[in-house]
Amino acid sequence: NAGVMQNPRHLVRRRGQEARLRCSPMKGHSHVYWYRQLPEEGLKFMVYLQKENIIDESGMPKERFSAEFPKEGPSILRIQQVVRGDSAAYFCASSPPGTRQETQYFGPGTRLLVL
Amino acid sequence: AQKITQTQPGMFVQEKEAVTLDCTYDTSDQSYGLFWYKQPSSGEMIFLIYQGSYDEQNATEGRYSLNFQKARKSANLVISASQLGDSAMYFCAIASGNTGKLIFGQGTTLQVKP
Numbered sequence: 001n002a003g004v005m006q007n008p009r010h011l012v013r014r015r016g017q018e019a020r021l022r023c024s025p026m027k028g029h030s031h032v033y034w035y036r037q038l039p040e041e042g043l044k045f046m047v048y049l050q051k052e053n054i055i056d057e058s059g060m061p062k063e064r065f066s067a068e069f070p071k072e073g074p075s076i077l078r079i080q081q082v083v084r085g086d087s088a089a090y091f092c093a094s095s096p097p098g099t100r101q102e103t104q105y106f107g108p109g110t111r112l113l114v115l
Numbered sequence: 116a117q118k119i120t121q122t123q124p125g126m127f128v129q130e131k132e133a134v135t136l137d138c139t140y141d142t143s144d145q146s147y148g149l150f151w152y153k154q155p156s157s158g159e160m161i162f163l164i165y166q167g168s169y170d171e172q173n174a175t176e177g178r179y180s181l182n183f184q185k186a187r188k189s190a191n192l193v194i195s196a197s198q199l200g201d202s203a204m205y206f207c208a209i210a211s212g213n214t215g216k217l218i219f220g221q222g223t224t225l226q227v228k229p
Contacts, residue, residue, distance in 0.1 A: 033216060042206055042219035043160070056214040091160060095215065103150065104217060106160035 002027065004094050004107035005074075012113045019079040019086070021110045025094030032075045033104060034067060037089040049075060082114045117142045117211040121220035128197045129228050135182070136192040136223045138207035144168075148210035149190040150217065151181065155203040163205075166190055197227045 005024040013019050025032050030050055035043040048056040049069035060067065064082075069075040079086055089111050093104035118141040128134035140149065151163040166174045166181045174181040182191040194201055204224050208217040 031215070035217070035219075042221050043208075043217070045216040045218065048214045048216055056212075056216060059216075089158065093160075093217075102215065103162055103165055104215075105162060106152070108159045111158075 004029075004092060004105055006090075006092050006107035006110050008110060009108060010111045010113070012115065013082045014115050015083055016081050019082050019112055019114075021077040021079075021090050021092075021112070023075040023077070023092030023094075023107055025075070025092075026096075026105055028096055029094035029105075030097050031095045031102070031104075032069050033093045033095075034075075034077050035091045035093065037091060037109075039088075043091060046077070079112075082112075084114050087112055087114045117144070117147075117209050117218045119207050119209055119218055119220035121207055121223050123223045124221070125224045125226070127226050127228060128194075130199060131196055133193060133195045134197055134225065136194070136205050136207075136225065138190045138192065138220060140188050140190060140207075140209050142188075142209060142211070144212070148215075149181070149183070150208045150210065151179070151190075151192045152206045152208065153201075153203045154206060154222070155200075160206075164192065194225075199227050199229060201225060202227045 032049045034046040037043045045059040047067045064080045089109045091109045093106045095102040095104045120139045147168045149166045153161045164176045178195045180193045204222045206222045207220045
């Protein structure tokens with residue numbers, strides 16, 4: 001039973017390029033959350049999605065960031081025109097359908113470095 | 116707004132001894148969930164233990180237990196019989212609002228000494 005999968009594990013981009021981060025939830029999980037962890041800090045919520053729907057994007061920066069979770073395929077977090085301040089670890093977590101307090105299981109994260 | 120406070124940036128414990136990591140929270144929700152995660156130096160986030168706000172018993176998972184004091188709004192993690200592999204960063208989190216998004220504390224770095 002595979003866990004949450006994220007790829008790539010490491011991503012290097014130059015300023016102004018686009019970064020695409022992928023997340024495949026655990027089998028049977030229909031809820032996906034994205035979090036960002038800056039160096040030496042805790043994780044900060046970005047966005048919560050269910051299949052084909054963005055439920056809560058209150059933690060997403062207003063510009064350059066977008067997320068989707070299509071009917072088929074992984075969830076994608078897209079960062080356009082990256083800047084150095086976007087360098088961070090981006091974690092995806094998934095949980096099964098149910099109450100809002102279901103345990104979230106995390107992927108290994110994508111470490112984004114912007115040069 | 117929900118908030119998690121972890122007041123111990125770093126902790127040391129001798130191998131085989133028990134250690135308590137502190138966590139206090141603030142929420143206006145009547146129903147909520149509290150979680151602890153471990154982040155070793157390799158970087159992944161590992162789920163350890165969950166406590167529901169209506170659970171009357173303190174949660175336990177192997178060597179991990181959660182000392183839940185609802186009136187004091189605290190949810191301390193107790194690790195018994197510490198092992199060298201327990202050296203990691205530990206995060207307390209609360210499931211917030213209608214969406215279940217997690218609000219994390221700043222974390223506590225635990226070092227287990229041989």
